[in-house]
Amino acid sequence: MGRELTDDGPKLREERNFEEFHEDLRKDTRVPIVTLNNINNDTESRVHSHHVKQMIFNGKVTFEPVRLNQHNSDFKETKINVNQLSNQVLKPKGKGIHKSTNYNNKTRGFNELTTPYINKFIHQYNLNDLNRNIINAISGISKAQRNFLSEYDMDEQDELYLQFLNNRYCKGTLTNDLFEIVMTVLENEWIHLEKQIPPRSLSSNSSASDHHTQTARIYYELYGSDDGTSAFSEQACAVCNETESTNSNAIVFCDGCDVAVHQECYGIVFIPEGQWLCRLCLVSKNRKVNCALCPSHTGAFKQTDAGAWAHVICAIWIPELYFANLNYMEPIEGIQNIHKSRWKLNCYICDQKVGSCIQCSNKNCFTAYHVTCAKRASLCINFNKTPVSTIVQNQMSSDNMIQSYCDKHSPTGWHDCTEGIMKTRRYYRDLNQSKIENNIFPEVPQKNETQVASANRSKWKTNRGTPIAPHFFSQIVESVLSLAKVEHSNKVCYLICKYWSMKRELKRGAPLVRRFDSSSYNTLTLDQLKERINFSDVLLEDLLKLKGLSKLIKKRIELDEKLNSIDKNINNISRAPEKIFLRNAILSKFVSSPTFRAFERLFQESNKHYVMIVRCKNFEFNKLSEFKEYMEESFAQIEQDPDSTRLLLTKTSKTKELFESLINKISDFDVKKHIRQDFTSDPNNGMITQERPWKGPILLEDEELSDAEELNIREERLLRHFLNR
Ligand SMILES: [Zn+2]
Ligand SMILES: [Zn+2]
Ligand SMILES: [Zn+2]
Ligand SMILES: [Zn+2]
Ligand SMILES: [Zn+2]
Incomplete structure (x- = not known):
């Protein structure tokens, strides 16, 4: 077994040097910094900026620094020479990226565009009277809109869609502010509604989910389970079989295959907002894969270094295997180290010659079984409450940390496994005779279209967890739009509701407006609260320092501007x-x-x-x-x-x-x-470049100053000495 620990072990991506990922990155390359003095609100510049945003959105503008029009007073150049930069435009490497070699030459109009990199900030206090009145009116529209605050922040995509709506329907009556108000209204309505939806009807309508539960129960009684699903109680972790979870080690459900795993049992460092998919669903959704080590197709999978698939539990139990990255628990490595004899072992439960088996921990017993078969048959194969992270970390040094036993050598007190073994054999027999397909439950009988439509009408979310805006949402949106006298508001209200749903879909069902949730503090202990308060105090102090710093920076910039204008003045004078x-x-x-x-x-x-x-x-x-x-x-x-x-x-x-x-x-x-007496000048263009150092004595001679003439030799020497000092 050629497994040795490297000196420092695998590192998190965050801890590694960026050069490992981007060898060619030129970290010294200067980038142009562009600030915009005035936001032009005239339609022409808006059209231009939309054009640029469209290009950015389509991934067509990626590498080019903005080439500035030197005489455009809207831009202020920093001391970085932008012209110089645009002559050596970074060219995107590889294919698949928009070719942009002659970008600057092809689209000359780009020079005059407003810079697309700075977002407009629209503040509550900047709202005009019309929108202010609308906001006041909204608070009375429904319960969800009490104390209404327009919190949604538009992005480039929204701006493009808004432009589309205005061109097609609203003729410019739908403003940015109003759009943000409407999106906030939808978010408020949904958050309010979501609190009232019974949890079971969230994913599908109740009769179907009843059917689902019933089928699952029958399946479990017939075949057992090797992935934690049981349909009786809470779903257990597919790796460690526990149902308990903590804040730092939560059980996470895959939104694709519904497998449940602890963060630490599957290497989930961060739980993403909204949807989470297991590796299998992320990489090859809806495709049945084979475990390289056992006959089971269900459970928590990870990939091997060669790209094959294997169960996390198979990788934990088979002693030659290990995870290359312990934090992310992937890829699975060491398959080539599995001993030949292990591949030849025959599983006494399923009797299939697939994959690789483990053996009973009793010294005198050679009974072999697949990890997943043992689990399905509920043999004594568990971690004895040892955290999976500990097992994984010590995988290469100790083989004795975890033990498994065949049904004959189960520790005293362990239940009888005969029925479990029978269930497992039945499972693989039926699976191989295609009586069951990959443990996917029999299809719910197909409904005709009207039935589907009526089912959808009572649905709150799509199967992916995206909210579906109910009919009354569009009515609320319409009433808001008609307050602002938006044209075709009866049509646009549906479109915006749809757009909102799609936007949520894009964010994997996560809220589009971030809100502070005070209820999360209810679970904290007094000490935890104190700790947070202390931290907030430190944070506040830092913020105040930052505020002071910003003031100083602002002051410096103002002085710099002043200096610039003086310089400009001097240059003008020196030129003529x-x-x-x-x-x-x-x-x-x-x-x-x-x-x-x-x-x-x-x-x-x-x-x-x-x-x-x-x-x-x-x-x-x-x-x-x-x-x-x-x-x-x-x-x-x-x-x-x-x-x-x-x-x-x-x-x-x-x-x-x-x-x-x-x-x-x-x-x-x-x-x-x-x-010339006070400044040296550039011989080429006559511009003043520098102030001359003080040359008193020369002046004395050149000007033949009368005072100096009247001095005697001693006095003059004294004066010269003084001036030269
Ligand atoms: Zn677990
Ligand atoms: Zn999955
Ligand atoms: Zn397996
Ligand atoms: Zn087996
Ligand atoms: Zn045994």
């Missing part, structure tokens, strides 16, 4: 320093002066000289010389124009006077030279 200087020092003063305004009032817009006014007011000059030349020429044109009135000529000379006085103040001022 003379233009800015001209605007700030001359033009703005010039156009806002009373003289200029009086001058401006003399012109009609159609006047040929009016263009001068416009150019001044729009600061359309890049250089001082350009401005000077243009103005001088314009003044001259007015003066020489024979149509100019005396008033115009007077005002012109006054304006010209003002213009010249402003110009003369700065005519010999070299803007660029001054800027």
Whole structure:
């Protein structure tokens, strides 16, 4: 037997390094972070975003980072260079994934779309008056809607369906808010209703389930059971045969084949919300499989490392076998280690040459039997209250932890097994003669269509546990829709009810709105409650810290934005320093002066000289010389124009006077030279890149400052020393 423990044993997926699963994942790849400033509510951008959502929903947009339109003010770029990223778009590997190599080129329109990655948050307090009134009215509609709060949160799928409803029936009258209200109404109604449905009628109608129980009883009396089903009392775990369960080790029922197992007996680490399926039903539903080790087709199965199927109990009892992962109890390994002689053993109960047997633990007895045959015959084959997890963990080190005995060597006090053995033999005889098919109960006689329809009318849930909205649900929805004057509300109410059922089906019957259930606290002890309160206190403290942190982050972002806008300003100035200087020092003063305004009032817009006014007011000059030349020429044109009135000529000379006085103040001022003194500039585009370090002495020389000239040599040396320090 070549079974040895590895050093650290199998690890949970969560504990393993991601590189084991994704060798090629480039963890250093930068992803674009996109924030949306304003949510556009105009229809055009909505259509675009629907288009994108549709693509995402269909799995067509998966890997491409959003390519931003640089000049679109709706987006703000982070410091990550998005353009650079979109040039090296990650290409999906392997086939079956939508080809997207030239994605950006093919759909140019994508650039202008609103980003699809951010959901809109619709808050209760953001509801408009209409919806507020509707909510107030809903609370009175039925008992289930008391203290109504719109709690449903739409997803991409809902948005697409809503768009469909609006296009087809409602012409835009069904809003997002209203849809969320209606879905919440349905959830409330169902939760209220579910409390009142008698548990037995949940899965099927009562006469059929009576029939079912009756058949099960007959079957059990005839054939016994090897999977815990007995139809008399609570269903026992198919692995350990116990009926008790605890919070941390609950008995879970498969929604496909109804097999019952403890979490620890089947390796169920997390119980999913809604539906749970055993491995067999998950992998090959409705298909009969053979156990590699025994003749039985019922019970709790897992797969072997080679993909074959085997019972969990067969894997536990046959000493050569073990579970590769102890937490998930799969796959079953070690079949190749089973000794040849074990395969040759003959089951004394069923007498079939299939699979592999175990032997009576009595040292002098060689009687062999299949694990499942022993169980069906109710031989003494149990774990003596040892937890299955303990047995499984010690499977490779100790063979003595569990014992089984043939009927002759049963411990004293064990019941007589003759009848059980007889039942088992009868079971396999009838099974092999096709009198029973895989222990599936005889079909309930087929009903005709009207009978099925009437049966469905009284059904609450489908066989998969999905709620079916009863007729009065649609009436309630219609009354809500008509409050909002939604078009075709009598038709749409049915569609929404159906959609709600399908949405529940998609979530395996789980509620679509999460609710706090205070009743779960009733079972806690005082100490457990105290522990929870302490934990909540810690949590609250952390949350408050988080709140403080968020405030700081917000502040930092605001400062960052401020810095950005200042940077932008500086860049604008540096790109055209003379233009800015001209605007700030001359033009703005010039156009806002009373003289200029009086001058401006003399012109009609159609006047040929009016263009001068416009150019001044729009600061359309890049250089001082350009401005000077243009103005001088314009003044001259007015003066020489024979149509100019005396008033115009007077005002012109006054304006010209003002213009010249402003110009003369700065005519010999070299803007660029001054800027160069304080900043270094990029020789390629003339942009200011950096502030120069302080160079006092150079300035002293360049400017020939008068103060410095009057210093004697000693004083000057002192000053230089001071400035250079
Ligand atoms: Zn169990
Ligand atoms: Zn199942
Ligand atoms: Zn088996
Ligand atoms: Zn057998
Ligand atoms: Zn024996």
